[in-house]
Amino acid sequence: MALRHYTLDFSLSTAVDSASTVPGLLSIFHEQEMTETVHDTDGHGYLATFLLNALEKKLKVLLNGNITRIKRLPALIRGAKVDRYWPTADGRLMEYDIDRVVYEEDSAYQNIKILHSKQFGNILVLNGDVNLAESDSPYTQAIIGSGKENYAGKEVLILGGGDGGILAEVVKQKPKMITMSYIDQKVIDGCRAHMRLTCGSILDSLEGDCYQILVEDCVPVLKKYVQEGRTFDYVINDLTAVPISTEPEEDSTWEFLRLILDLSIKVLHPSGKYFTQGNSVNLKEALSLYEEQLGKLSCPVGFSKEVVCVPSYLELWVFYTVWKK
Amino acid sequence: MALRHYTLDFSLSTAVDSASTVPGLLSIFHEQEMTETVHDTDGHGYLATFLLNALEKKLKVLLNGNITRIKRLPALIRGAKVDRYWPTADGRLMEYDIDRVVYEEDSAYQNIKILHSKQFGNILVLNGDVNLAESDSPYTQAIIGSGKENYAGKEVLILGGGDGGILAEVVKQKPKMITMSYIDQKVIDGCRAHMRLTCGSILDSLEGDCYQILVEDCVPVLKKYVQEGRTFDYVINDLTAVPISTEPEEDSTWEFLRLILDLSIKVLHPSGKYFTQGNSVNLKEALSLYEEQLGKLSCPVGFSKEVVCVPSYLELWVFYTVWKK
Numbered sequence: 001m002a003l004r005h006y007t008l009d010f011s012l013s014t015a016v017d018s019a020s021t022v023p024g025l026l027s028i029f030h031e032q033e034m035t036e037t038v039h040d041t042d043g044h045g046y047l048a049t050f051l052l053n054a055l056e057k058k059l060k061v062l063l064n065g066n067i068t069r070i071k072r073l074p075a076l077i078r079g080a081k082v083d084r085y086w087p088t089a090d091g092r093l094m095e096y097d098i099d100r101v102v103y104e105e106d107s108a109y110q111n112i113k114i115l116h117s118k119q120f121g122n123i124l125v126l127n128g129d130v131n132l133a134e135s136d137s138p139y140t141q142a143i144i145g146s147g148k149e150n151y152a153g154k155e156v157l158i159l160g161g162g163d164g165g166i167l168a169e170v171v172k173q174k175p176k177m178i179t180m181s182y183i184d185q186k187v188i189d190g191c192r193a194h195m196r197l198t199c200g201s202i203l204d205s206l207e208g209d210c211y212q213i214l215v216e217d218c219v220p221v222l223k224k225y226v227q228e229g230r231t232f233d234y235v236i237n238d239l240t241a242v243p244i245s246t247e248p249e250e251d252s253t254w255e256f257l258r259l260i261l262d263l264s265i266k267v268l269h270p271s272g273k274y275f276t277q278g279n280s281v282n283l284k285e286a287l288s289l290y291e292e293q294l295g296k297l298s299c300p301v302g303f304s305k306e307v308v309c310v311p312s313y314l315e316l317w318v319f320y321t322v323w324k325k
Numbered sequence: 326m327a328l329r330h331y332t333l334d335f336s337l338s339t340a341v342d343s344a345s346t347v348p349g350l351l352s353i354f355h356e357q358e359m360t361e362t363v364h365d366t367d368g369h370g371y372l373a374t375f376l377l378n379a380l381e382k383k384l385k386v387l388l389n390g391n392i393t394r395i396k397r398l399p400a401l402i403r404g405a406k407v408d409r410y411w412p413t414a415d416g417r418l419m420e421y422d423i424d425r426v427v428y429e430e431d432s433a434y435q436n437i438k439i440l441h442s443k444q445f446g447n448i449l450v451l452n453g454d455v456n457l458a459e460s461d462s463p464y465t466q467a468i469i470g471s472g473k474e475n476y477a478g479k480e481v482l483i484l485g486g487g488d489g490g491i492l493a494e495v496v497k498q499k500p501k502m503i504t505m506s507y508i509d510q511k512v513i514d515g516c517r518a519h520m521r522l523t524c525g526s527i528l529d530s531l532e533g534d535c536y537q538i539l540v541e542d543c544v545p546v547l548k549k550y551v552q553e554g555r556t557f558d559y560v561i562n563d564l565t566a567v568p569i570s571t572e573p574e575e576d577s578t579w580e581f582l583r584l585i586l587d588l589s590i591k592v593l594h595p596s597g598k599y600f601t602q603g604n605s606v607n608l609k610e611a612l613s614l615y616e617e618q619l620g621k622l623s624c625p626v627g628f629s630k631e632v633v634c635v636p637s638y639l640e641l642w643v644f645y646t647v648w649k650k
Contacts, residue, residue: 074412
């Protein structure tokens with residue numbers, strides 16, 4: 001049973017004695033046979049609305065023209081079966097139009113949810129972070145180079161990308177071979193079943209004419225390619241912001257991030273491109289730290305960035321292109 | 326002085342007696358020399374965080390493994406100088422990254438605010454509705470036909486559009502003449518000064534080589550054009566969703582909307598196009614009602630619609646193209 005928590009936010013032109021105001025307001029609750037100011041509407045939305053109208057009216061009488069601003073915020077819904085609040089990366093409160101949980105699993109690596117949004121379609125949420133919605137082709141377009149690349153006949157490596165969006169898009173351009181390394185079979189299973197506007201039928205099989213999916217941690221995969229001296233025309237890093245790895249050696253996020261970057265640049269063809277998502281455009285410090293890491297790689301690199309509006313993110317997002325100097 | 330209102334939302338596997346739990350929690354507040362559960366952090370964010378951590382810890386002890394889910398929502402900021410909460414058209418709570426009020430005026434027609442968002446630039450808010458941000462070129466592109474039109478040498482009528490975005494964009498294509506009718510000089514003044522990423526220098530003058538701005542209610546303007554038998558190749562309706570007019574005859578929103586539509590179609594060249602913004606993609610009933618109005622016009626029309634992601638709206642938006650059958 002969900003509880004609707006309404007907030008009436010108002011400002012006063014002069015300070016008032018709350019001892020004289022609050023009892024006057026409490027009578028409204030008492031008239032409704034409510035003994036507390038916190039109440040369960042139990043589905044009777046009209047009661048809550050009546051109460052707010054009565055409260056607002058009485059406040060105006062009691063405070064006698066003292067209110068300079070009054071605003072009723074949409075109710076916070078608490079204890080609901082379906083959680084609608086998924087804050088932005090920069091920590092702001094956002095209410096999604098989520099009406100049902102489509103898939104929920106705890107894998108060995110993370111909590112996986114696929115939630116249905118009325119406007120965005122199904123949304124993949126990993127460990128509480130909105131990863132990608134079916135509406136988010138701008139994300140996929142940005143991380144494959146915003147339509148300025150030609151993948152025909154190319155060797156491509158995708159790190160992460162378990163929703164299948166990048167794979168489905170790049171395959172259309174007839175590359176020579178795409179290798180995708182993704183750690184979590186349960187994410188692939190959920191997306192194959194419920195994110196079909198994103199992945200189409202590409203996840204129905206772990207290999208096809210010009211692609212193969214390795215259900216493995218990408219770190220050993222990258223290390224093997226470095227040893228073999230293999231290179232790729234494109235490396236697309238679509239790993240989650242908070243790293244998940246079976247490798248015990250990397251204990252900090254930034255160390256892990258630099259490890260991935262370093263290995264990726266090592267397997268990048270001298271004229272190749274490395275694409276990755278960065279962060280919320282508002283997280284300037286994290287973005288600077290990331291750019292600092294780019295200066296610490298074993299091979300010198302150049303980079304450019306682009307700010308993109310990904311529909312379900314509700315905040316602008318930075319994408320990077322990195323190349324060998 | 327703003328107050329941070331934190332919400333700790335949790336679910337229990339079995340019901341508990343709140344009489345035995347609440348006093349246990351209150352001791353945390355008492356230890357902090359707080360006598361109430363509502364407290365003003367007065368800038369001491371660490372105190373509030375400490376308190377939440379303590380609360381969460383104590384809850385877990387008191388409820389002894391009974392908690393099935395616990396989630397800390399970002400704080401609701403109340404009584405702040407700058408209001409960060411601008412709900413979506415479909416009534417969801419959204420926290421914007423607004424850090425200052427750039428412009429605020431009450432005109433004869435409406436309350437006008439221009440608010441600065443860290444990521445979207447300045448945002449025009451009319452009577453509490455987010456109208457347009459400097460980041461929102463996708464709005465302007467959608468309402469002028471998504472790049473599929475050629476305005477060169479054409480006669481164009483813009484209804485509304487006080488932010489100057491449409492005018493600035495269409496002027497680039499060298500139309501024969503653009504006439505824009507906008508009611509509120511104070512909106513034009515605010516946008517000319519503070520929305521320059523949207524309007525450029527176009528609002529610096531009310532007329533130019535191929536445009537004129539009539540600072541007037543568009544209803545009498547349209548009626549005059551109908552009487553004169555004047556037609557336009559493009560009519561772009563960028564009026565606010567809730568109508569503002571000096572005409573006393575129209576008392577309902579839908580009647581006003583149909584009046585504008587009817588007059589607009591009357592001044593539309595037989596091969597012309599009428600563009601307008603619709604509503605949130607989630608407001609299916611309002612969209613249906615609008616489409617119903619299209620069937621009630623004095624001249625039969627056809628229409629198509631497009632769903633567009635306008636960055637600052639935080640919800641997908643429907644745009645219409647209407648033509649004479």
